[in-house]
Amino acid sequence: MSRVIEVAVPDSSSLFRALKGVHFCDAYQISLRNPKLSVQDAYEAVFGHAPRWVAALMTVRGMVAYALGLKHAANGDFQSVSGGVQGARYQDGQRVGLFLIQSIEPNEIIVGDNDKHLDFRISIYRSTMHGVETVTVSTAVEIHNAVGSLYMTLIKPFHRFIARTMVRRAADAGRL
Numbered sequence: 001m002s003r004v005i006e007v008a009v010p011d012s013s014s015l016f017r018a019l020k021g022v023h024f025c026d027a028y029q030i031s032l033r034n035p036k037l038s039v040q041d042a043y044e045a046v047f048g049h050a051p052r053w054v055a056a057l058m059t060v061r062g063m064v065a066y067a068l069g070l071k072h073a074a075n076g077d078f079q080s081v082s083g084g085v086q087g088a089r090y091q092d093g094q095r096v097g098l099f100l101i102q103s104i105e106p107n108e109i110i111v112g113d114n115d116k117h118l119d120f121r122i123s124i125y126r127s128t129m130h131g132v133e134t135v136t137v138s139t140a141v142e143i144h145n146a147v148g149s150l151y152m153t154l155i156k157p158f159h160r161f162i163a164r165t166m167v168r169r170a171a172d173a174g175r176l
Helices: 039-047 052-068 146-172
Strands: 024-031 099-105 108-114 118-129 132-143
Touching: 024 146, 039 099, 039 108, 039 118, 039 132, 039 146, 052 146, 118 146, 132 146
Parallel strands: none
Antiparallel strands: 024 132, 099 108, 108 118, 118 132
16 A cells, blocks of 8 residues: 655645635645656546545535535546546646646646635645655635535545545556
8 A cells, every 4th residue: 555645735836826815725645656757647647536435425525515505517527537638738727527727837737616615726746855756636725705614614524535545546556
């Protein structure tokens, strides 16, 4: 089993600049077995292979989001992340699976969405630490009101478990 460690969002990540304010954040890091992996490949490795139980939880999340008046990307799913044309590069503003591409740099891709209750961003960040290539998957949330705060309270425990598990599964399967 691959070792995923909880870390601070990397200082050189653009994640915090992607939102006006951050009320929640977390980050999970793992060493890469494939040092030539691009950030797009790392994004697909993590988000393109969700287990069925995660898809089921996302369905429940969609129902909770709908009940709270939040947007729900019902037209996207995790599996469609890796279903594109081989070698095709993502572009800013493109929806890939559940998430909208916000920005792409050689060492970081930031995805996410905005809503009246909260905005969120997910960063997939490649770096070298002490000669070891790593990928860090970080999430940041800006909460706008009480409904956004309630939503985060409900999903935070699930988010932490799913985020760590998705990174570990990608590494264990040899995709990272």
